[in-house]
Amino acid sequence: MKKQFPDIILSVLLALLFILLQAVVAVFVKVVFGSQGLMLILGVTVPALVIVLLAASINGTSLKETIHWGAVRGRRVLPIVLMTLSAAVLSSEMENIIADYVLSPETYSKYVEDLSRLFVMDNRADLLLGLVSLTIFGPLMEEALFRGVIYRGIAKNRGKPIAVVTSSILFMLVHVNPAQFPAALALGVLYSAMIARGYSVTDTFFSHSLFNTISAFFFYNIVEFPGMSVNKGAEVVHIPLYLILLALATFTASLLLVFRRFDGRDV
Incomplete structure (x- = not known):
């Protein structure tokens, strides 16, 4: 029986390729177009799309089958x-x-500065593109x-438990910043x-997009709440205990x- 692409080793290489292509595309777009927002969109879209199309070609599947896209049922949404x-x-x-108990104040300040440098834009057009990247394309x-x-x-080659662990670790590592x-x-x-x-993937995209949208609201101080908004200073503010x-x-x-009400098919 033919193995499905990719296996574990190739998945690690694909994650590394994703990081490398992100850097290359980001630098190219920034130099050629000078747009921070466009850099964020293309920096994640182009590398991922290249890898997805490669997988579709190797496995002989359609794009929809390759990424496991499906319809969202109403009863899953709430x-x-x-x-x-x-x-x-x-x-x-x-x-x-x-930030408060593991990182030093200097490291935390650098983490906030890195986020600000990446997502704080000089103009509205870039800000809009950055928000679209953060909430949809990313x-x-x-x-x-x-x-x-x-x-x-x-999952096809090694089983679901190994797939959950491996894909999650790789997902963590591509975020690069240890605080995340x-x-x-x-x-x-x-x-x-x-x-x-x-x-x-439609369901996980919906959740991921909503999660990033919430993060964006607090990062840009569209909505402010202690512990949720990104503190541009060095002091860490915790979320009130009742809310936790x-x-x-x-x-x-x-x-x-989420895990008991849905009786859909396995992968």
């Missing part, structure tokens, strides 16, 4: 929304804890690559487990609904 909203709160506090391409191509390839590793790993495991349970407890309860309940 549990996924609740799961994502609560995950955003817990993820923010996880980063706060890491989540779509990452889900197509890591939950579509990489997870499914490893725990949240990226947790989301990677969550989304890979959803695919293993029978959900499609509410988020934990909501996340647990919604997680049960």
Whole structure:
């Protein structure tokens, strides 16, 4: 029986290729067009699309089959929304804890500066493109690559548990910034487990896009709340305990609904 592309080693190489192509495309777009927003969109779209098309060609599948795209059913939406909203709160506090107890103040300040340098734009056009990249193109391409191509390839060849672990670790590592590793790993495991349970990349993209949209609202201070908004200073502000407890309860309940109510087919 023919193996499905990619296996574990090739998946690692694809993740490295993704990082390399991101850097090359980003530099090219920045130099040629001088647009930070366009750099963010093309920097994630072009590398992921190249790899997805390569996988489709090698496996002899359509683009839709390659990325495991499907329709969203109405009964899935509310549990996924609740799961994502609560995950955003817990993820923010996880980063706060890491910044306060693991990283030095200097390292945390550098982390905030790096985020600002990447996502703070000089003009409205770039800001709009950056938001589109953060909320649509980024989540779509990452889900197509890591939950579509990489997870499914490893799952077919090595089984679902190994696929969940491997694809999640690779998803974490491509975020590069160590302060984002725990949240990226947790989301990677969550989304890979959803695919293993029978959900499609459409569902994980919906959650990923919503998660990034919430993050963008707080990053740009469109909405402000202690511990959720990115603090441009050195001091770390934690989310109030009552909100953390509410988020934990909501996340647990919604997680049960997400994984118990859906009886879709396996991968």
